[in-house]
Amino acid sequence: MLQSIDDFIDAAIKGRYLTLFACIAVFIAGVIAWKLLPIEAYPELANPQVRVISLVPGKGPEEIEKLVTIPLEKEMNGIPGQTALRSIxxxxxxxxISTFSDTTPTTLARQQVLERIQGASLPDGVSPRLEPEVGSLREIYRYCLxxxxxSSMGLRSIQQWELEKLFRQIPGxxxxxxxxxxxxxxxVNVDPYRLKAYGITLKEVFDAVSKSNATTGGGFLEHNGSALIIRQLGLIKNLDDIKNVVIKATPQGTPVRVSDVAEVKIGPLVRRGQVGKDYEDDVVEGIVLLRRGENPTQVLKALKSRLPAIEEQLPKGVQLAPLYDRDKLINQTLQTVGNNVTMGISLVVVLLAVFLADxxxxxxxxxxxxxSILIAFICLTLMGVPANLLSLGAIDFGILVDSAVVMTENIVRRLSQEGHDLSPGERLILLGESAREVGGPIVFGIITIIATFLPIFTFSGVEGKLFKPLAITMVTALIGAGFVALTLIPVLMSFFMVKKPVKETTSPLVxxxxxxxxxxxxxxxxxxxxxxSFAVLAVxxxxxxxxxxxxEFLxxxxxGNIWLRATLKPGxxxxxxSVKVARRIRTTLIENYPEVRQVLSQEGGxxxxxxxxxxxxxxxxxxxxPAREWRPQFKENKELLIAAMRKDLEQIPGVGFYFTQYIQTTLDEALSGVQGSLVxxxxxxxxxELExxxxxxxxxxxxxxxxxDVIVDPLLGQPQFVIEIDRAQAARYGLSEEDLKELxxxxxxxxSASTVIEGERRYDLMVRLAAPYRNSEExxxxxxxxTPSGKKVPLSQLASLKTMNxxxxxxxxxxxxxxxxxxxxRGRDLATAVEDAQARVQKELNLPExxxxxxxxxxxxxxxxSHQLAIVxxxxxxxxxxxxxxxCGTLGGAIVMFSVVPLAAIGAICALFLTHTYFSISAGVGLIALFGLAVKNGILLVSFVxxxxxxxxxxxxxxxxxSLVRMRPVLMTATIAAVGLLPAALSNEIGSQTQKPFAIVIIGGLISCTLLTLYVLPALYLKFGPSPGKKSGSGSRSSIRAELSDISGK
Known part of the structure; x- marks a missing residue:
């Protein structure tokens, strides 16, 4: 293998112009890939889900569960690939909600669900439908009109019939x-006493309205060689058409119209919820949903390019105001990553100049x-893997530059020590020899780091979706870094370092x-x-x-927001x-907290x-x-802000509060079925008993x-006015239960008796008793x-009517x-808090069978x-x-070099403790990467010994x-790798939180590993090192003597 590495380096130097052009081509391809690469704040973490929604107007939870939910569940249960089945x-x-394994295609899952629900036995009028094909992070844009x-009703019609159509035309x-x-x-609000006066039944009114709104055709008529289509137009167009519908005629032949027995007007349907904003109680909102698998950045870009055209089509005086834009979070997180990248690269270059003194x-x-980063972008684009905050933010430029540092340091040192009396051609040969000398350690070091990332590819579930993109990015970037270090670095140095003798300048720091x-x-x-012994005690x-x-998990x-859930008591x-309470909550937050830009509330659904x-x-x-604009008392600390808000809001009686974030609560619901981080x-x-x-x-x-923020979701307590039919009494009047149910x-x-069509808009035509005759128990x-005999009987004579919960x-x-x-x-790590709660529940809760x-x-x-990390x-x-x-070819040498792993863990653990950072999956992945870095430095030192x-x-x-010779490259690589992640470890900007544990672990581990490696590893080698074996390097005794002479001279 070493010979192959040497040949590869020789080929790159001999064909240096070809190598240079190849790298330029890679650079151009990488820039193109960067432009094409999808970027998202969070990857899609939830498995495919299919929601079946059934609207059952007028029925309570018990009837819906019995007549709709359970029959549908029975049909949907056991679908291939199904991992969970939940309902409300x-x-x-x-x-x-049917959740499927991640390997199940969404289209297949939807098809299977659709086929199954067709077999469910459901009440008449219940038509289950599938929610659109969305992911867990479905909402990408919100706006209001x-x-x-x-009026708000007019704006709702514009939103429902105009804007929905226009936004759906946007790809994605x-x-x-x-x-x-x-x-x-x-x-049509019917007066029962007018019905009685005219001898008309409510069912007759309903049927008359229903049948009066129709159109038909009569074939065609030939006229002068043309075919005239015959159309009968009978659609209702306005209120007057409804008022003039004839129900029946009196015995005297006088027509009885709808207007004679009912008030006809335009009004609202029964509402399931309401939306408020700041000081407004009723605003119209649109929520744009992203198709599962689409890239939010690209879709939002297309949406914003269409917005001017959409706004031009709005009626005069109607304005569209954005409320939430996922692009804002993506841009802020990318800005955070960009700032960390810029700072990291700048620090790395400065440190390189300091260490190399050139x-x-x-x-x-x-x-x-x-x-190397552009090579990673090329690979990500070809593999169809989107970049995200974690995969970009966790790139350590110090790690990437590590191989090049070793190559550059060795070439500069050898040329300065041995190249003064050589011709340019001889210096070029020496340069190649210097490159080959460290080629093996570089390759083995990169392989070691890559090997530490390989187990991450075995992660499944949420962890896999979060960290596999990171592993792919780092592995491809490391391969790119190794390629550049073995080829381009020697080639560039051959252009600038061999024409005249190189004078090595020792850095004062070194x-x-x-x-x-x-x-x-x-x-x-x-x-x-x-x-x-000291090392053992430290470990x-x-x-x-x-x-x-x-x-904690992550x-x-x-x-940059707070998602506040409020649960009113009683339910x-x-x-x-509910609207009154929501107004008070919004007013409290807006008037007391200048940190708040706006508050949008939704009561109900x-x-x-x-x-x-x-x-x-x-x-x-x-x-x-932005946190920098907050008042000093909150110190840019969101926890302090939430604590103050909670204290003020708890003055509102009968309300439970739960604080979280917008995307976070969406993910919680998608992954566990309930909106809560702990459920x-x-x-x-x-x-x-459950309650x-x-x-x-x-x-x-x-x-x-x-x-x-403990919330116990109520199950009971809904007052109900129950109508229980007396079958025997109804039968005496010739009535069936179905007759009374329909009534x-x-x-x-x-x-809904029919639908009124206004152009492309469709509105329900509702028939019911007027409000005074149905809005109280009496x-x-x-x-x-x-009754069939024509007699009208009060409902109380045919049924038992009572109020119950x-x-x-x-x-x-x-x-x-x-x-x-x-x-x-809050204020405590997740694992121990839950373990305490579990122990108390197990001890104090007497669970029935x-x-x-x-x-x-x-x-x-x-x-x-944690279980996956315990394996990985x-x-x-x-x-x-x-x-x-x-x-190294010997087990003893491998064990000696492996000793750097526990030495690295010392600093990682101490760094987490000193920064009050919990151990999370992010820190665990950082620990995996740290082990590879630590061992790479061990290889660098031991291979030379x-x-x-x-x-x-x-x-x-x-x-x-x-050890003296390798001190500089070991110190350089470790310091640069640590400093490259320093901006990520120190950043508190939006998007930095998931990167911090990863960076803190690596920085702390490299500090302890570097300091201890330079002392413990030589001591271990001295006591337990292997016997010298067959020569495997590319160096020479004369070159080593020159290096030692140079070290001793300094």
Whole structure:
């Protein structure tokens, strides 16, 4: 293998012009790839999901569960590839969510669900539909409409019938959800006493309206050689058409029209929710949905290019105002990454100049950074893998430049030591020899680092989706860096370093370091057992310290907003009451916190059922100004801001608050089925028992230190006016249960008799009793029921009418009802907080038979990630040992070089502890990368010591002199690798949170590893080092003597 590396380097130098042009071509291709590369803030983390939405107007949760949800679940259960089946039944709505494995194509999953639901036995009028093909991060753009000339109902019609259509035409947009503003309808509000006076039934009114709105054709008529199509036009066009519909004629022949028995007007449909903004209680909002698999950056770019044309098509006086733009977060995170990149590269170049004491050499070495990154972009583009915040932000430019540093340092040193009396041609030969000398260690070092990333490709689930792009980026960039270091760096130096003798200038920093290192190294080699013992104690202490760090799944990405969920108690509040509370919340935040830019609230859910929510459920999108503009008392700390907000908002009675972020809560819901970072689910058959157990678990969680924002989702407490048919009494009047059911639906709930078409717009034509005759218990008891004999009987004579409490919502998972308790963890690590809560629940909760508790949310993902790390880390260590064995050829030498791994872990653990950073999957991946970096420096040092022993030096002389020679490259590579990640470790800007643990671990580990490696590794080699074997390097005794002479002279 070494011979192949030597040949590769020789070929690059001999064909240096070809090498140069090849690198230029790669640079151009990389720039093109960068332009084409999709970039996103977060990858799609959730598995494919298919939502089945069924609107069931007028029915309560119990009936919907029994008649709609369970039959659909029965059909959908067991679909191939299905991993979870959840549902929620609330008033008027059933939503079933089927989650599939990540390998199941979304189109196949949707097709299978569609086929299955066709077999469900459902009530008449219930038509399940599939939600559009969206991912977990579906919402990319929100806007609202304003106009001084249009009512909220008029704006809702513009949004629903004009803007939805225009936005759907944008590539990558799968749908638009309309929220806020009442939906227009034509209404026939019937007076029961007028019906009685005319002897007309409510069903006759409904049928007359329904049949009067139709058109038909009569074939065609031949006329003068032409075919005239015959059309009968009978569509209702306006209110007058409805008023003039004839129901029947009196015995005297007088027509009875709709206007004789009812009030006909335009009014709103029953609303499922409302949207408010700042001081406005009712605004019209549009939510643009992204098709699953589409790139949000490209779709938003297309959307914004279409916006001017869309705004031109709006009616005069209507304005479209943006509320939320995912592009803002993407741009802010990319700016954070860009700032870190710029700063990292600048620091690396400065350090190169300091260590090499030559600006030209530093610039040549730094060329590897852009080229290796562009090679990674080429690979990502060809593989179809989008770049994201984590994969870009975790690139360590110090790691990438590491190989080039070793190559440059060795060439400059050899040319300065041995090239003064040589001709340019001879110096070129010496340059090639110098390059070949470090070619093997460079390749083995890169292979070692790449090997540490390979186990990451075994990650599955959320961890795999987060970190596989990072691993692909780093592996391809490292391959690119190795390619450039072995080819372009020697070629560029051949153009600038061989024409005249090179004078090596010793950096003052290196000179000082060497001055300190010489005597201390000598002392450590005289007392190797002391040094080794100290290292063992340090490793043991770090292991003990690790148990006090705490753990979490992943630091939350700062989004620049707060997503505030408010749950009103009791859960049976009206929409009007919910709107009042929402107005108070918005006013409190806007008036008391100048840090807030705007507040958007949603009470309940949209009318299409895409977001199942009760009137008691509120969501508030709190858009924040940049942290640097906040008042000093919050110190740019979001936790302090949230604590202050919570204290003020808790003055509002009967409301529970839950603070999170917009994307974070969407991901939580997609991954666990509930919007919460920590969720306890209690499964069991009885709602009353589930609610009691839920309150007990919620109380325990609320008393657990670190667990905050505890919300127990109510299951019962919805007041219901129940109409129970007396079958025997109804039969005496010749009425069936179906007759009475139809009456209740039309008279009380209202039913759509037809559709009024206005151009391309369609509005329901509703028939129901006028409000005074259905809006109270007494009025409902007095509703007149038409009998076959023509007699009208009060409903109270045919049914038992009573008020009782029923279900507010019914959650189901895996075929069982469940209660949900959601919470956040603040001021404490996730793992220990949940473990404490679990221990108390297990001890204090008396679970009846057939009931169980399951903990999900971020805690579950953290536990799964820990299990994967527990497998991946040992695999990584085994791979490192194998590579080290292949590198040095002896097991003893491999073990000596492997000792740097625990030495690196010391600094990583201490860095996490000192910065109060929890151990997370990000820190775990950083630890994996750190091990590769640490071993690479060990290879660099030990390989040279082995080379000296091959040349006949004693073990003591080889270790001492070899350590002095390799001090500079070891110190350089480690320092530059650490400094390259320093901006990422120190940044607090939006988008930096997920990178910080990764950077902190590597920086801390490199500090301890470098300092200890320069002392512990020589001591270990002295005591346990292998015997010299067959020569495997490309150096020579004369060159080594020259290096030692140079070192001793300094």
């Amino acid at each position: 039944s609330i008033y008027g709505l059933s939503v079933i 304003h106009s001084p000339y249009y 947009v799968i749908g638009v959800v309309s929220a806020g503003g009442p939906t227009k309808s034509y209404q 600006l030209g050499s530093a610039v040549i070495t730094a060329v590897v950074i852009p080229l 000179a000082i370091a060497r001055l300190i290192y010489k005597p201390t190294l000598g002392w450590s080699l005289k007392h190797p057992l002391v040094v080794i 043991s202490g770090a292991a003990l310290l690790f148990g006090n760090i705490g753990s 630091p939350h990405l700062e989004e 049976s509040v009206t929409l009007e009451e 949209p009318d299409d059922g895409t977001d199942p929510a009760k009137f008691a459920d509120q969501e508030h999108y709190v858009d924040l100004k 306890a689910k209690i499964a069991g058959p009885d709602l009353a 009691k157990l839920g309150r007990q678990v919620g109380h325990i969680m609320g008393e657990t230190p670190g667990i905050v 209740v639906e039309i008279a009380i709930g209202g039913a 009025a409902l008891k007095d509703v007149l029921v038409d 029923g279900a507010t919502q019914i959650w189901r998972e895996a075929g069982s009802r469940m209660a949900t308790i959601r919470a956040n963890v 057939s009931y169980s508790v399951k903990w999900t949310g971020e805690f579950q993902r953290q536990r799964e990630a 880390l040992p695999v990584t260590l085994v791979l490192i040992i194998i590579i080290l064995y292949l590198s 082995n080379e000296m022993r091959h040349e006949g030096f004693s073990i003591e002389e080889a270790i001492y002199q070899g």
